[in-house]
Amino acid sequence: MPKFGTSYLSFIPSWSPEGGAYAIGKTAEYGFDMLEISLPPSLNFDTPTVKKQLKTAGIDCRLTLNIPRNCHLPAQPKKALQMIKGALDIVAEMEGDFLGGVLHSAIGEFTRKPCSANEREIVKEVFFELASYAAEREITIAPEPINRYESYVLTSAREVLDLIDATQAKNIGVHLDTFHMNIEEANFYDPVISCGNRLKHLHITESDRGMTGEGNVCWDDFFKALCEINYQGPLVLENFSSQIKELVGPTSLWRPSKYNSEDLAKGSLAFMKAMVEKWY
Numbered sequence: 001m002p003k004f005g006t007s008y009l010s011f012i013p014s015w016s017p018e019g020g021a022y023a024i025g026k027t028a029e030y031g032f033d034m035l036e037i038s039l040p041p042s043l044n045f046d047t048p049t050v051k052k053q054l055k056t057a058g059i060d061c062r063l064t065l066n067i068p069r070n071c072h073l074p075a076q077p078k079k080a081l082q083m084i085k086g087a088l089d090i091v092a093e094m095e096g097d098f099l100g101g102v103l104h105s106a107i108g109e110f111t112r113k114p115c116s117a118n119e120r121e122i123v124k125e126v127f128f129e130l131a132s133y134a135a136e137r138e139i140t141i142a143p144e145p146i147n148r149y150e151s152y153v154l155t156s157a158r159e160v161l162d163l164i165d166a167t168q169a170k171n172i173g174v175h176l177d178t179f180h181m182n183i184e185e186a187n188f189y190d191p192v193i194s195c196g197n198r199l200k201h202l203h204i205t206e207s208d209r210g211m212t213g214e215g216n217v218c219w220d221d222f223f224k225a226l227c228e229i230n231y232q233g234p235l236v237l238e239n240f241s242s243q244i245k246e247l248v249g250p251t252s253l254w255r256p257s258k259y260n261s262e263d264l265a266k267g268s269l270a271f272m273k274a275m276v277e278k279w280y
Contacts, residue, residue, distance in 0.1 A: 173200030
């Protein structure tokens with residue numbers, strides 16, 4: 001059965017030693033199996049302390065990375081490559097086997113044109129090298145396609161699958177997010193089926209980033225597809241409450257959230273568990 005996880009954004013706006021300890025504690029307290037930690041752009045991360053905190057709390061962890069604007073991969077491939085390799089080193093130090101996130105481009109960085117053939121070639125070459133570097137450390141990389149208003153490089157499951165086919169790398173997978181799927185995919189069933197065993201990580205979030213089950217995401221189609229491919233990876237909650245004021249700007253929460261962060265996390269966890277029970 002899939003594990004139930006949450007992003008640290010359910011509890012804190014950015015990673016810090018103090019905030020991390022709080023997020024780990026709350027993740028365990030609310031009944032999640034794992035915490036997803038998005039690495040800070042500085043890659044300043046106290047691995048020994050975090051490992052100890054996770055062990056004490058009895059929860060698992062997966063790491064992700066969203067590359068910053070000064071590492072926008074099509075324009076700064078060497079910087080992006082160096083940064084992602086640094087993140088893979090941290091995954092190895094954490095004794096992990098996975099790195100997901102927006103690894104293909106900087107969120108909000110645009111040329112005002114479609115991704116060119118030359119840019120796609122640059123992305124392919126970087127991921128080819130990253131796959132080799134990750135394979136030496138027994139790590140799977142899974143880039144996350146995001147919507148057209150945040151990126152122009154990889155915006156759909158098909159584009160990530162095309163990248164995997166182009167590199168022929170066995171340790172590159174797909175990291176899907178239902179918020180972005182709601183904008184970019186024709187439905188919630190076919191992309192999951194097309195990914196099959198290459199689907200390695202999921203962000204579970206409603207169409208308005210609110211309580212799961214109260215928006216436009218077609219959850220039955222989505223979980224039916226997950227069951228059909230026998231997805232066993234984590235289901236990671238990634239919704240936001242304006243109660244955490246520092247998230248309002250970065251996540252465009254222009255209206256007050258209906259739920260506080262605790263109710264949102266607990267309610268969404270209950271919804272995920274109910275959908276797994278229904279379809280698995």
